[in-house]
Amino acid sequence: VLVLAAAAALAACSDSDNPLATPNLNTTVRFFNAANSLPLDVAQNGTVGSGNGNIPFGAATTCMKVNDADPQLSVRAAGTTSDLPGFTPSFSAGNTYTVLVTGTDAAPAFTTLDDQFTPSGPNTAGVRIVNATTDASPGAGTWDIYVNPAEPLGTPNATAVTRNSA
Numbered sequence: 464v465l466v467l468a469a470a471a472a473l474a475a476c477s478d479s480d481n482p483l484a485t486p487n488l489n490t491t492v493r494f495f496n497a498a499n500s501l502p503l504d505v506a507q508n509g510t511v512g513s514g515n516g517n518i519p520f521g522a523a524t525t526c527m528k529v530n531d532a533d534p535q536l537s538v539r540a541a542g543t544t545s546d547l548p549g550f551t552p553s554f555s556a557g558n559t560y561t562v563l564v565t566g567t568d569a570a571p572a573f574t575t576l577d578d579q580f581t582p583s584g585p586n587t588a589g590v591r592i593v594n595a596t597t598d599a600s601p602g603a604g605t606w607d608i609y610v611n612p613a614e615p616l617g618t619p620n621a622t623a624v625t626r627n628s629a
Contacts, residue, residue: 476526476559476578488528489556494538495523497565497595502541509535517541523561531556540568547571565595594624 476491496503496518503518504511507527514525518541529536531554537546550573554560559578566572580589594606607619 487530490529490531490554491526491559493524493526494562496520497563501568504539504541506537
C-alpha cells in the first residue's frame with residue numbers, strides 16, 4: 464500500500480484544478496482506495512459522478528471541487544446507497560486534499576492528507592510515504608523510513624510511522 468500511496472501522490476490534482484475560480488466550490492478533493500477488498504463509490508450531492516464509481520483497490524476518484532464548509536460528500540461500498548461510517552470531512556478553503564480510504568466496509572478508516580507541499584529548494588523533490596497498513600498489531604503497525612541509507616543501514620529519516628499517518 465505504501466507504493467500505491469506514492470503512485471497516488473504522483474497523480475495528484477494539478478494546479479489547474481484550483482478551486483478558487485468558483486467561490487462556492489473552494490476546495491479540491493479526491494479519494495484514493497487503499498481498502499483491498501472494498502470497491503468504492505464517492506457521491507457528491509447524492510450523485511456518483513463519472514470517474515467516482517466502482518473505484519477499485521489502488522485507484523483514485525477524479526478531482527472534485529467542493530465547498531469546504533459543506534462538501535456534500537459521501538463514501539459508499541460500490542453499488543450501494545448506504546454511506547460508510549466514520550467519514551467526517553474537515554477541509555480548508557483554497558486547499559487540495561487526498562482522502563485515503565483503508566479498512567473494511569464494517570470498519571473503514573479515512574485519512575485526509577493535505578496536498579499542499581512546500582518546496583525544499585532547487586533540484587529537490589518531495590515524497591510522501593503513508594503507512595496505510597490494515598494491521599495495527601505490534602511489529603506490523605509502525606514503520607521506520609530510510610532514504611538512500613549507507614551500508615550498514617543508517618539512521619532512519621522517520622521512525623515509528625503509525626498506521627494511517629504520513
